Amino acid sequence: MKNQFSTLAIVIFIFFFSCTHEQKENTKSTHLEPTIYYGGDLLTMQGDQPKYVEAVVTQSGKIIFVGTKKQAIEKYGKQMTKVNLKGKTMLPSFLDPHGHFAFAIQMIDMANVSIPPVGEVTQISEVISQLQKFKKNKKIKDGEWIVAWGYDQDGLKEKRHMTKKDLDIYFPNNPVLLIHVSGHGAVLNSNALAWAKIDAATPTPEGGVIARLPSSNEPAGLLMETAWIPVFKALPKPTEAHRLNILKQAQMKYAKNGYTRAIDGFAFMSDIDFLKKASEQKKLFIDIAALVAFPEVQKWLGNPKYSFSKTYQNNFRIAAMKITQDGSPQGKTAYSSSEYLTGGPAGQTHWHGEPTLPKSKFDFLVKTAIDNNLPLQVHVNADAAVGMLIDAVRDAGVRAEDDKRVVAIHSNIMTISQLDDYVELGIHPSFFTNHAFFWGDVHVQNFGKQKAFGLSPFKSAKEKGLK
Numbered sequence: 001m002k003n004q005f006s007t008l009a010i011v012i013f014i015f016f017f018s019c020t021h022e023q024k025e026n027t028k029s030t031h032l033e034p035t036i037y038y039g040g041d042l043l044t045m046q047g048d049q050p051k052y053v054e055a056v057v058t059q060s061g062k063i064i065f066v067g068t069k070k071q072a073i074e075k076y077g078k079q080m081t082k083v084n085l086k087g088k089t090m091l092p093s094f095l096d097p098h099g100h101f102a103f104a105i106q107m108i109d110m111a112n113v114s115i116p117p118v119g120e121v122t123q124i125s126e127v128i129s130q131l132q133k134f135k136k137n138k139k140i141k142d143g144e145w146i147v148a149w150g151y152d153q154d155g156l157k158e159k160r161h162m163t164k165k166d167l168d169i170y171f172p173n174n175p176v177l178l179i180h181v182s183g184h185g186a187v188l189n190s191n192a193l194a195w196a197k198i199d200a201a202t203p204t205p206e207g208g209v210i211a212r213l214p215s216s217n218e219p220a221g222l223l224m225e226t227a228w229i230p231v232f233k234a235l236p237k238p239t240e241a242h243r244l245n246i247l248k249q250a251q252m253k254y255a256k257n258g259y260t261r262a263i264d265g266f267a268f269m270s271d272i273d274f275l276k277k278a279s280e281q282k283k284l285f286i287d288i289a290a291l292v293a294f295p296e297v298q299k300w301l302g303n304p305k306y307s308f309s310k311t312y313q314n315n316f317r318i319a320a321m322k323i324t325q326d327g328s329p330q331g332k333t334a335y336s337s338s339e340y341l342t343g344g345p346a347g348q349t350h351w352h353g354e355p356t357l358p359k360s361k362f363d364f365l366v367k368t369a370i371d372n373n374l375p376l377q378v379h380v381n382a383d384a385a386v387g388m389l390i391d392a393v394r395d396a397g398v399r400a401e402d403d404k405r406v407v408a409i410h411s412n413i414m415t416i417s418q419l420d421d422y423v424e425l426g427i428h429p430s431f432f433t434n435h436a437f438f439w440g441d442v443h444v445q446n447f448g449k450q451k452a453f454g455l456s457p458f459k460s461a462k463e464k465g466l467k
Contacts, residue, residue, distance in 0.1 A: 034059045034076045038069045040085025045092055056090065063092060093260035097430055098409055100183060101264040101288055102271040105243060105250040107149050113178060114150030121150075123157040127178070128170050135174070142173035145236060151178035151187060154330060154442045161211065161345070164189045164221035177235075182328035185209070185224035185345075186231070193219055196231045207356045209333065211346035224345055225327050225356060229295070233268060240274065247278055251286050261287040265377075265409075266322050268293050269300060275316055284315035291322035291377055294365055301372065308374060320375035320407070323365055325356050326385035329413055329446060330439040334382035336413060340446050355385060366392040370404060377407040377430075386414045390421045400426035413443070413451060416460055423464050431456035 038055040044066060045051075055072045057065035057080065065072055073080070111134035112119045113127045121127050127148075135146055153161045167176045167189035175192035179185075188196065200217040204210045208227030211220040223231060237243075254262050264271060267290040278284055289312075292300055300306035309317040327333025332345040335353040344351035355362065366389070369376040380386045389408055398404050404426055411429040422429060433456045435443070443452035 032060065033079075033081055034064065035081040035083060036069070036072050036076070037083045037085060037090055038072075040087055041089040042066075042085075043089065043091050091258070094258045095261040096254065096259050096263050098265050098432075099263045100266060101250065101262040102267060102275075103149075103183065104253060104262070105246060106147075108246045108249050109147070109238065110179075111146070111148035112150055113148040114181065115152050115155030119150055122155065124162055124166055127151070127156075127162065128166070131167075131176065132170065135171075140174065144174060145192075146171060146174050146176045147179070147235070148177070149179045150181050152181040152330075154439065161220075161222050162187050163211075163213070164193060164219070167221070179232075180224075180331055182331040182333075184327045184331050184333055185222060185228045187221045188219075188223065188231075189221065193221065196223075196234070198223070198227075198231075206358065207354050209344070209346050220346075222346065224331060224333050225354070237270075240277075243274060244278060244281075244283060247283055251284070254286055259286065261289065263319075264288060264290040266293045266324065267291060267318075269296050269306070272306060272318065279314040279316035282314060287312050287315050287317075289317055289319040291320045292318055294321065294323045297321070297365065297368065301368070320377045321369045322377050322379070322409075323357075323362070323369075324379040325362060325388060326353060326379070326381050327356075329381055329435070330442050332446065334413060335380075335385040335388075336382040336447070337384045337387070338447065338451065341448060342446050352384065353382060355388060359388065359391075362388060363392045363395060366406075367396045370396045370398060370406075375405065375407075377409050379409040381410045381432075382413040383415055383418065386411060386418050389427070390418060390425065393425045393427060394421075398425055400424060402426060412456055413447060413454070414457065416454075416457060419457065419461055419464050419466065422461070422466055429461055429466060431458050431461075433458060 034057050036055055036057050042053050042056050043050060044053055053066045055065075055067060055069040056063060057072050057076055065075065111130055113121050113130050115121055121130060131146055131148060134140070134148070140146055151162070153159070162178065164187075167187070171189060175195050176189040177192050178187040193199070198210065198219050200219070202210065202219070205226045207225055209222065209224035210227045211222035212218060213220045264275065267275075272290055272292065275284070275288055275290060292306060306318060308319065311317065326335035332340055332342070332351065333353050335355050337352070340351045340353070343349055357365070366376065366378070378389050380389050386408065393406055398406070400423065406425070406427045408422065408427050408429045410432045412432055412435055421427070436455055440452070440455070443455060446452075
């Protein structure tokens with residue numbers, strides 16, 4: 001981060017659980033007058049070691065001064081709006097390390113069927129109720145889509161996946177789609193399955209899951225991984241005018257929680273085209289870094305329109321190539337060396353999950369990125385997928401001193417010895433640490449304590465010098 005804070009847009013995140021009377025009055029101040037923050041732990045986020053200052057002054061949404069309180073008052077006067085943090089902590093902003101901004105835009109027009117604390121759903125009947133309320137409030141007509149996000153079977157009282165039968169009885173005239181909390185799948189009703197042209201004759205694709213009704217090839221409704229990706233990509237999109245209209249709302253969801261950068265972690269070319277246009281029209285006020293999706297590599301590789309950059313142009317850049325090589329451990333599609341103790345998502349026995357891509361294709365994509373000096377981020381959740389990434393990077397002839405900085409997204413269920421491979425090859429883990437909060441008990445059920453308790457080995461990685 002630059003020493004001069006004057007160029008850094010500020011979205012200050014303060015850990016306030018209560019406000020003093022003085023602080024409540026300060027919320028009425030205009031953006032034109034300076035505001036001084038003091039009396040707490042003001043962390044600048046400069047350098048590798050923590051650096052604290054006594055006071056920060058902001059004006060018109062920008063940090064204009066950091067230093068002592070005395071210097072601030074001497075420079076900007078005693079009439080500044082004053083905010084006493086009373087021992088709380090303040091940062092200039094948070095930077096999203098991994099997310100899916102394009103999906104955040106779409107979520108504006110979706111129902112929330114998440115379990116607590118993100119939503120209010122605890123059983124299947126409440127999923128139905130939320131969908132019914134959404135249909136009524138949005139005035140959705142027969143034949144129009146009802147789409148929801150946050151569906152998580154592990155948080156439901158019934159402890160099972162919903163099927164098309166659960167949805168058909170209440171929504172016989174609408175296509176309905178419940179996107180799994182992992183983003184790696186969804187449950188569709190009969191109308192949605194018919195739209196997707198998925199029926200009893202549809203083969204399950206390699207690396208994918210199509211759940212079937214008992215003693216039948218008839219699809220039950222659940223699609224995961226490679227069976228889901230083409231469906232998600234083909235879903236009806238809102239008009240560009242509507243997307244531009246709700247773009248501000250999506251950005252504000254980040255900004256109001258203190259984030260000044262968002263990641264679009266699996267961006268198709270249509271997503272990039274939209275974000276580039278929004279950038280050119282100066283409609284982005286937080287930074288957006290896009291990771292371009294691997295399925296379209298032959299279309300964008302070498303095309304100057306989709307060139308990668310280390311710097312932002314009007315708050316947008318293409319940052320890296322993204323490969324997804326397995327699914328999610330809570331969705332039971334992460335590729336594990338050991339069997340899932342609870343079976344597969346569609347009732348499979350002796351289930352390990354599956355790699356998204358066969359070894360030959362995966363190795364080719366990794367080598368393509370490295371040979372073309374493309375920044376590369378690879379989604380690997382469980383140890384078998386982690387092992388495939390390690391082998392692919394090693395076979396490409398990469399060592400840590402080459403500074404290729406391949407990023408292993410999530411690295412949730414892995415071994416300590418694989419961290420040594422990361423050190424050798426210069427692979428950087430990006431752990432998904434809030435898994436322990438949302439699904440710690442689920443991971444214990446799926447993998448056993450020994451494996452689950454090694455979730456996201458952040459301390460061990462730090463001790464080995466990984467960043």
